[in-house]
Amino acid sequence: MSESFDPWARVHALLDARCDPLADPAICAWLENDAGALQALVELRARLAEVARPAERSPGVGPAELADAGRRQRMDGAAAPRGRRLRAAAAATSLVVAVALVWAFAWSDRWDARVDAVAGGVGLSAAGSSAATGPEAPSNGPNEPNPPAEPEPLPLPTVAVGQHVRVFSASTLVVGDDATLSRSQVERGLVRESRMCWRRSAGRRTSQEISVFELDLR
């Protein structure tokens, strides 16, 4: 790195040009050798990103800026508020549709259960009354099939020494096919020792396979 290289001046020049300083090889090379500068630039970049967040106002901004922003909003016309209203209406509509679908599925389950019971020759009297009963007041007679039980939580896995654990996403360790370890368990040190055997990239997904030597389920 040359003597004349002023990294912070270059950072400002890149920011002035609305470029990401972390996309600049010279800046990256500098940061890899200066942990203090790395933390400072990361902090600056994060704070500038927070300043640039359009939706929320940062506290501490004076009334002049708020008034200025209000004037700009009026000059921009009502497009942005109308867009927000449309998004809110779409979200509300989606919520209503989702609730209706859940209700319909719940109702269809009960309906199917009654039809099955009638077809099986048990509970003939329920055939005519099931439609009138409705989902709000379901009869729970002795011939009614019980609602499906909640699935029992999976037991914590027992990982043998040397067993391979494949990490499909960074938040969950999938052990075998039917048991998982949460990320918090890893963070709390429950997975005591591991080493990575190999890693590969499949498109945009990254998979890793590690070998666990010891699992401490405290």
Add this chain to the structure above:
Amino acid sequence: MPRSCPSETPTTPTRADGTSDAGSDTTCDHAFGDALVALTPRLRGFVRRLCLRDDDDVVQECLTRAWRSRRAYRPADGRLEAWLLKIAFRAYLDLRGRRGADVLGDDDALVQAPADASSELRDEVGRALASLRAVERDVLLRFHRDGQSIDDIARALLLPAGTVKSHLHRARGRLTQGPS
């Protein structure tokens, strides 16, 4: 290769020739692992600001690399935290390159930052903005929040473009040195 335990953890004695037996290796590995686990929240916070949101892939990649390189860590080279953050930065650059410079595009690995983390950053920025001089804050907000160009700001504030740049650079510098 001589073994070194992280400075934050009790050191394990090694032989005069720099080698150590398997027992001390295990002890040292446990201490190193404990130190990594203790630093994970700090690492996660750094990665959150580096990637501008949570990125579990970077965190995990960093921890994995650190664990693989634990034999190479020398406490004399600096604090374990600084060493870890450098590894995180390298992992971030590698993953970003692999994702085609779109580090924010992989929704499987990225999750929204916790609300308290977002509000913490927002509060810090609010305090930092409040500590700026009015003209610096105005220039900073116009440039970074409103997307105005240096020339536009200069015309609006009736200032030379060079002065606007000076205010902008000073404001950026103070943004990370505020009261927070």
